[in-house]
Amino acid sequence: MRDDEGATKLDQIDMRIIDRLQSDGRMTNQELADAVGLSASPCLQRVKRLEKTGIISSYHAYIDLGKVCRHVDVIAAVTLNNHGLEDFETFEKMVLAMRYVVECTKVSGPIDYLVRFVCPDISSYQMLSDELLRLGPKIGNLSSYIVLKTTKRYTNVSLDDLVAPPQRPPTGR
Known part of the structure; x- marks a missing residue:
């Protein structure tokens, strides 16, 4: 599934899966399924599809x-x-x-x-x-x-505004 610009179409469940995995890539499939409101099998199918398309490209551990x-x-x-x-x-x-x-x-x-x-x-x-x-x-x-101190380390991206930018109010012409 691709849109007119070639980007993979994602629904709200896909977005919740991505958001949860960005926060905790070690969560079990069952924990993820519960968090996004799916049963385990469809959740795993979606994760595999996101991995296959390259949207999820890897999982990492941050080391102090x-x-x-x-x-x-x-x-x-x-x-x-x-x-x-x-x-x-x-x-x-x-x-x-x-x-x-x-x-x-x-x-x-x-x-x-x-x-x-x-x-x-x-x-x-x-x-x-x-x-x-x-x-x-x-x-x-x-x-x-x-680098003397890292105040905020990259951990995840807030996709809500990037995927569907907020609508600007019409200008008063």
């Missing part, structure tokens, strides 16, 4: 690294000198192969990428940033920001 090990969390803002497709591809391949890179996002504006590193220590990060500057496509700027 501070309780496990010492580490340094760094966000690097990277700007490439050249903006050819090949330059972006080369940079992305390099970043994909780097051990301590946990996230890389291409953005618009004066920088090209935000790259997040979680390293054992600052010297490990320094070696990686030097490697980026030495081996990657010509990087015009690499600015590093050490």
